Amino acid sequence: MKMQLVAMAAVLVGGLSVAGPATAQDAATVRVGTLAATPQPINPAKEFVGRIEARERVDVRARVTGFLQDVLFEDGQTVKEGDLLYRIEPEPFQAALSRAQGALDQARGQSAYADQQYARAEELLKTQTGTAATRDQRLAEQLTAKGNVQIGEANVQTAQIDLGYTEIKSPISGLIGRTAVTKGNVVGPDRGVLTTIVSQDPMHVIIPVSQREFLKLKSDDRTAAKQELTALIRFSDGSAYDHPGKIDFIDVSVDRATDSVTMRAEVANPNGRLIDGQLVKVTIELEKPVEKILVPQSALLADQQGFYVFVVEDGKAAVRRVTLGREVNMNASVETGLSPGDQVIVEGLATVRPGAPVSTYPAPVLPKAS
Structure with a gap:
């Protein structure tokens, strides 16, 4: 010192x-x-080593299998939630939707015919010109036809969902990494991650604190419910980050491998200086001096x-x-x-x-x- x-x-x-x-x-x-x-x-303070972690992180994957038709972003650009990232060739899925819609129309026609047959069997039974066995048979045909309609509706819905999956959109706002595939390749659920998106503002700082230091924090009453802990960040070159963070989470258990308790701070990142995975030094200070x-x-x-x-x-x-x-x-x-x-x-x-x-x-x- x-x-x-x-x-x-x-x-x-x-x-x-x-x-x-x-x-x-x-x-x-x-x-x-x-x-x-x-x-x-x-402010009483202690210094720890922490790691920057994006508040939201998404590995983008294809949810249907098909040929990749377009890549609609530049590596490393900022994207917004809902932006179109990839387009899978839609024609096979449009054809599947049409086929499912046709099968549904057939099932509805058969269901309408079964309803008529069942109604006729009921009338004949009332006039004693029909039999109960015939009526029961027509009832079974009616229920089967209705079941086929429900299956047809489900198939149409599935085909619509699959067609929607041919357009892969960003689920969050943030920075997008480089694409792992280019157009013309076959992509699918089992073909791996297409790209990764990490949110930028705010960011989290993950701070492993040894049990010994954690007990000191508690003995100083620094984790009292009504007191917020402040986290000040310094980069590896010794320069200070100009936005303080607030501790918003203390883990409920001790990591048995490292004998440490994980604390998390949330910190603003309006200029993007903090990068997901970055190693930093964190000084935890009591807000009340x-x-x-x-x-x-x-x-x-x-x-x-x-x-x-x-x-x-x-x-x-x-x-x-x-x-x-x-x-x-x-x-x-x-x-x-x-x-x-x-x-x-x-x-x-x-x-x-x-x-x-x-x-x-x-x-x-x-x-x-x-």
């Missing part, structure tokens, strides 16, 4: 300044720059007892032992050792000794915490 390197480099100067007694030379007034210890809002005193890392000194800073007390330099939290920009958060209002010496440390009289001037203000 950078603050540790800075602090260790100051051990010789800092350690000697604490241990050595004040001399006549030390008693000379030293001009130093100070900052008032002021609590600033910061906590107040911490920050000091520049350049103000930190260290010896065998730990970290300390110089403060001004009654016009003299005094040592304050501190315990530190995490880094925030070029600063360090102080957990204990300083109180609001303490004048921390941040400039002129090279000549400061414990108990030496100092004159102060205001040092430049700390960068705002983020």
Whole structure:
């Protein structure tokens, strides 16, 4: 950690300044720059490795078998839901529909004839010129004819559906990959994926969190129902992504293979900078900030007892032992050792000794915490 390197480099100067007694030379007034210890809002954060995942992803396949007549998109273009992507040769399916429609008309004619025959058998039975066996036979023929009509209607519907499948349309909006086939090839349900479409905005970030870190998150009450967790993204080159994400899902079980819990964040992607499958670093922050005193890392000194800073007390330099939290920009958060209002010496440390009289001037203000 950078603050540790800075602090260790100051051990010789800092350690000697604490241990050595004040001399006549030390008693000379030293001009130093100070900052008032002021609590600033910061977000407790932890960094994880995450992977970008499209919110919607579709492998486009043919649902009927036939010759591919047209490919109606360019590889890598943006498509909208309902856009026509492929056209399969429709003529065989139109012929199948006509054949099914003809069979249905035949079945309807036979059904109408069976209805008439059954009605005639009923009348003859009432006048005792027909028999019950004949009536029953005509009833069976009527029911069979009605069944054939239903089968014919189903066949027509199936043929219409198959004809509709000759036009393959985009089920979602997003970026389309390259086509795996060109026109003239035979495609079908068992011929593999034709192309892939991934949605672009918003995207998901999948974050595997070890059980150990997950328990820390819970112990800090960061997964309370009424508190939203914020996810900040950085790319592999260290640059920050300018849209924060929100944790919207925490898995209900632990992955036995990795002993981790999967968290998911949703993040806006209006400019398409996030790409499906991309590896990123994710910092999870609590939306509600906590107040911490920050000091520049350049103000930190260290010896065998730990970290300390110089403060001004009654016009003299005094040592304050501190315990530190995490880094925030070029600063360090102080957990204990300083109180609001303490004048921390941040400039002129090279000549400061414990108990030496100092004159102060205001040092430049700390960068705002983020």
